[in-house]
Amino acid sequence: MQKAPRSRATGRVTLADVAQAAQVSPITASRALRGERAVDPELVARVQAAVERLGYVPDPAARALASRHGTQVALLVPALSNALFVDLLEAAQGTLARAGYQTLIGVTHYDAEEEEQLLRSQLLHRPAGILVSGFDRSERTRQLIAGSGVPCVHLMETSSAEGVYSVGLSQRDAGHAMTQHLLARGRRRIAFAAAQLDPRTMQRLEGWRDAMRDAGLHGPTLEWLNPAPSSLALGGVLFEQIVGQVPPVDAIFFCNDDLAQGALLCALRMGVPVPQRVAIAGFNDLTGSDQMVPPLTTVRTPRAEIGAEAAAMLLQLIRGETVTKRCIDLGFEIVVRAST
Amino acid sequence: MQKAPRSRATGRVTLADVAQAAQVSPITASRALRGERAVDPELVARVQAAVERLGYVPDPAARALASRHGTQVALLVPALSNALFVDLLEAAQGTLARAGYQTLIGVTHYDAEEEEQLLRSQLLHRPAGILVSGFDRSERTRQLIAGSGVPCVHLMETSSAEGVYSVGLSQRDAGHAMTQHLLARGRRRIAFAAAQLDPRTMQRLEGWRDAMRDAGLHGPTLEWLNPAPSSLALGGVLFEQIVGQVPPVDAIFFCNDDLAQGALLCALRMGVPVPQRVAIAGFNDLTGSDQMVPPLTTVRTPRAEIGAEAAAMLLQLIRGETVTKRCIDLGFEIVVRAST
DNA sequence: CTGAAAGCGCTTACAG
DNA sequence: CTGAAAGCGCTTACAG
Structure with a gap:
């Protein structure tokens, strides 16, 4: 036997x-x-x-072992506390899931070192593709991506550089357009208030600077840049500082809605009339901005579309299809509400 | 040769x-x-x-293929739009990462069917452990978990049932305690307003009911249950409906802070004085609740601790260590601010 | 267009 | 306490 x-x-x-x-x-x-x-x-x-x-x-494990790549896609975002990235993630994840891919999520906390570690550990799982936020990262992380040979699409920003794939919008143009809107409303002393100071924020700052310079209204005392993480509370603190400035500003363009919402609430507490005394604008059109008192003027960014489009582009790259449009600009929209 | x-x-x-x-x-x-x-x-x-x-x-793929389990842990949460679950996720992910485990995140959107599909696809990756939110799921999902033989820890709620592992708090007790607080403040007609109507919300409702019945103040017209997803906007809508009720309520206990924040903003718009005319309370102490006008009284839930503890417990189970405390109740805290 | 053989990088089950 | 053999479930590289 x-x-x-x-x-x-x-x-x-x-x-x-x-x-x-x-x-x-x-x-x-x-x-x-x-x-x-x-x-x-x-x-x-x-x-x-x-x-x-x-x-x-x-069996994904067997497939990953036998072939060069598995059925997972690595996604790196700076933070999940920012609803922007949650929307991005959910849209990308949805598109990828429908194509049979799982998403491996890494939260970098805006830290280049952490991003590198996360990517390194994600790469061990032989992802079929990589999705990253923006272009700002350490040289070593860049090399990790390039060296892996895994296709990669950049989110939220755009670049027409050779061999680079991106889906996003021009953060600079959006910053410029919002400033134009405030200028068109007759505002002259328009402050720019920012936190976190990530690359996208700095690009918005550039847009504001260009518009202000062209109008002959730029001044360094109008720039309020705080590297601390963004929050409603910080928005309030910044508002209180800025609104006490002499000569007085007549508008504040916050680099994101968290800050602007906090400013609006602080104005309410202080009894500062918005927009009469000072106009307030934000960025991203996050949840709640339309509920504020007064409702917040902001820039709507198509992050769900960006997430879905980027995932679709990555899927093409994974399948080895040729992607003709390497850079997709999905634009933005100025949403005018009562705060400006 | x-x-x-x-x-x-x-x-x-x-x-x-x-x-x-x-x-x-x-x-x-x-x-x-x-x-x-x-x-x-x-x-x-x-x-x-x-x-x-x-x-x-x-190589995780080789390990997963050769052994029964890999180095990933499946995590299922209802939504990432709720900051509560973001905190839970980040804490759990941090603890797991430090132990060398990756987190596979699935967002169920409060949908039992979607949860089952997600789990099924996660299970293919042979996770070493499973982390799920609460106990409410389809029988098939329950069997998938049991049949997989993969250790599982339940988050946010507690259960002392045999063979069940959980880290959370008594949602019912928290609902009861907040109602007691409102009663102690002299409020008599306390409405309970809820959206989404997930199990945890319903447990809070039970706590409110018990407290109101004990006080001889319960009435069905005080219950405002809306199955729509929670949002600031819905909070405003509910507030407007409830505040117009006759006889008037003197307090509203919202099942979460999103709703309560929306109500507070709506009160501001309508010129309804809070808490003089009506007290407002929320649940979870989300970002911004302390910034509201007036600041929101709410229940602080230790979700970061819950995420970390649950991950630690799961790690023990994965390693085959005996877990003596199968049910960890991390409690809650009533945060009294100016809205009540 | 199809397949037998080998291999991906690890761990299990058995034996000593 | 240690190891030679086999196997996890798939795909690659070669050959026809």
């Missing part, structure tokens, strides 16, 4: 089972399922029928 | 390289690294030195 094979079988239906049922070799079954190379349509049909019948689901 | 081996080597340092450098077998190297069984301390030292020297990093 033969010794029982020492089986470690997990009980799951394997590709070998499918192949046997379809009466083809495992390789053919594999190719039929992935749509790779030309396989006789009749065999493809037999394989698919067997998959259906047996309820076969590919 | 021999034919060159057809190598598919990825160039990465493998366990075999480490074993060779340390002059032990790969199995011994593997055991030394995982701390499994007793290995001669001297060999362990040699292996560790080789790991150090060669910069060896284990």
Whole structure:
């Protein structure tokens, strides 16, 4: 009598089972399922029928080990406390999930070192693609991405550089447009107040500077840059500081809605009439901005579309399809409400 | 001359390289690294030195394929638009990352069907552990978890049931305590306003009901239950409806801060004095609640601690250690501010 | 267009 | 306490 094979079988239906049922070799079954190379349509049909019948689901670990890449996509965002990135993430995750890819989420906390560590550990899982926020990262992280050979799409900002894929908007132009809006409203002394000071914020600052300079109204005392993390409370603190300035400002353009909402609440507390005494504008059109008293004028950024489009572009790259439009600019919209 | 081996080597340092450098077998190297069984301390030292020297990093895909479980942990949360779950996630992810585990995040959108699909696809990756929000899920999802044999810890709620692991707080008691606070403030007609109507909200409702009944003040017209997703805007809508009720309520206990913040803003718009005309209370102490006008009285839930503790408990289960305290109640705190 | 063989990098089960 | 063999479930590289 033969010794029982020492089986470690997990009980799951394997590709070998499918192949046997379809009466083809495992390789053919594999190719039929992935749509790779030309396989006789009749065999493809037999394989698919067997998959259906047996309820076969590919094993991601085995696939990742055998092939260069698995079925996960690495996504790096600065923070989840900012609703912007939650929207981005959810949209990207949705598109990727529908294509059979899982999302591996890393939160960098705006820290280049942490980003590198996260990416390193994500790379171990052989992701099929990478999604990152913006272009600002350490040289080593950049090299990790390039060296991995894994396709990568950049989110939120745009770049037409060679070999770079991006879906976003011109943060500078958006900053410029909002400043134009305030100028058109007759405001002259327009302060720019920012926190966190991440690259996108600095690009908005540039837009504000250009518009102010063109109008001959720029002055360094109008710039309020605070590297602390953004929050409603900090918005209040900044507002109190700025509104006490002499000569008085007549508008404050906050680099994001968190700050602007905090400023609006602080104005309420202080009894400073908005927009009569000072106009207030924000950025991103986050939840609640339309509920403020008065409702907040802001820049609506199409982050859900950005997340979905970027994921779609990455999917193309993963499949080896040629992407003709390497840089997609989804624009922005100035949402005028009662605060300006 | 021999034919060159057809190598598919990825160039990465493998366990075999480490074993060779340390002059032990790969199995011994593997055991030394995982701390499994007793290995001669001297060999362990040699292996560790080789790991150090060669910069060896284990391949998660290979490990997942060969063993029953990989180095990822599945985490299921209802929504990321609720800051509560972002805090929970970040804390859990931090603890898991420090132990070498990656987090696989699934967002269920409060949908039992979606939860099942997400879990199913996460399970394919052979997670080492599972973290889920609360106890409310479909029977099939429950069976998927049990059938997988993967350890699971429940977040946010508590249960002392046999074989169930949970870290959270008594949502019912928290609802009861906040109602007691309002009663102690002399409020009599206290409405309970809720959205989403997830299980935790319903438990808070129970706490409110018990307190109101004990005080002989409960009435069905005081219950405002709306199944729509929670938002600032909905809070405003509910506030407007409730405040117009006859006879008038003198307090509204909202099931979460989103709603309560929206109500506070709506009160400002309508010119309804809070808390003079009506007191307002929330739940969770989300960002911004302390910045409201007036600042919001709410229940602070220790979600960061819950996330960290739950992850730590899961780690113990993964390592096969015995967990004596299967149910950890981290409590809550009534944060009294000016809105009540 | 199809397949037998080998291999991805680890761990399990068995034996000593 | 240690190891040679086999295997996890897939895909690559080669050959026909």
